[in-house]
Amino acid sequence: MALILDGKKYATEIEADLSLRVKTLVNKGHAPALATILVGDDPASHTYVKMKGSACTRVGLVSRGIHLPAETTTEELLQTIDELNADPAVRGIMLQHPAPKHIDERRCFDRISLEKDVDGLTCHGFGRMAMGESAFGAATPAGIMALLSHYEIPLAGKDAVVIGRSPILGKPLAMMLLAQNATVTICHSKTEGLAEKVAAADIVVGAVGIPRFIQADWISSGAVVIDAGYHPAEKCGDIDLEGCRERVSAYTPVPGGVGPMTIMTLMRQAVESAERFWA
Structure with a gap:
């Protein structure tokens, strides 16, 4: 009989561990946040962002949702990312794909600081991972x-x-x-x-x-x-x-x-980012 690789079950186990780790951070006076940027009104993207927000709540991370209008320019999106990069409470930044076609999505992904690239989608992060160096994986x-x-x-x-x-x-x-x-x-x-x-x-x-x-x-x-x-x-x-x-x-x-492993990996890497920053 085939072994079922049950991602839902394992993700639940990871979630329990992450909850304890976040409580430790909170007890030390830190409240790590995961920022999710959504540009436009794509229904599927809204669903994914909601799922990630719910996972943050279960783990204990602060979910900071930024919803920008569809007409947002690349420069305006870059400014939003810069503000989040500069915020020490934000330990992870996730830009929801796809962005509207007029936005230079790759340029915006690559603006995310390496230590906050918990979705593992920057060219810098991919390059380091491929070379065997420390980076968050996709x-x-x-x-x-x-x-x-x-x-x-x-x-x-x-x-x-x-x-x-x-x-x-x-x-x-x-x-x-x-x-x-x-x-x-x-x-x-x-x-x-x-x-x-x-x-x-x-x-x-x-x-x-x-x-x-x-x-x-x-x-x-x-x-x-x-x-x-x-x-x-x-x-x-x-x-x-x-x-x-x-x-x-x-x-x-x-x-x-x-699927469940994708979301819980995002949570795990956000928690790891916070632990490293406040070590």
Whole structure:
């Protein structure tokens, strides 16, 4: 029987630990805040920001939500980020993606101070992580790595195929797996011979953003399957889990696998930022 990599359950355990750590900070006179910047009125973004605010409340972090109008300029957004960078109470800054198209989103992400980049989305943070230096990892890949570690999934020497090359998921996850001595192949929707590459993998990661793009019969028996996609309308992820979960060795359910780990990793890294600052 396949091992279910239960992100929801593990995230609950992490949350309990973080709550105690935040209480310790508060008892010392510190009230760490996580600032979330939302530009515009994208419904999905509102939902994500609300979820992160609720997680802050459960852990004990101060949730500082900044909602800017859709017509906000890049310069105005940069000024907001500068103000948060200068605020010692704010130990983490998260800019909700996507920003309106007229905003230079990359420039704004990279304005976030490295020590407050708890979402792990700056070029500086990615570069340091890829070079094996200290930096907060992108929240979803870091959450996946924590889940694999928690369930003691062996990585060293294993062949891992990551289907997806986004700068916030596929690319950083590939670097993290490589750092744990996995042999990593990065694929995408244009990869030729993708089925054969997936079939040869010990670890398969779906991060392409297309519902059930990775077919069940591509995946070999005994593989570890990580589905980082979620498509509410189709009620599925990027992998056809229904067709393979009886013969793989371990898999993340959708929902309840990677998603809860993403949010709790964001909380954990915000708490770590506060602990380092007030050490």
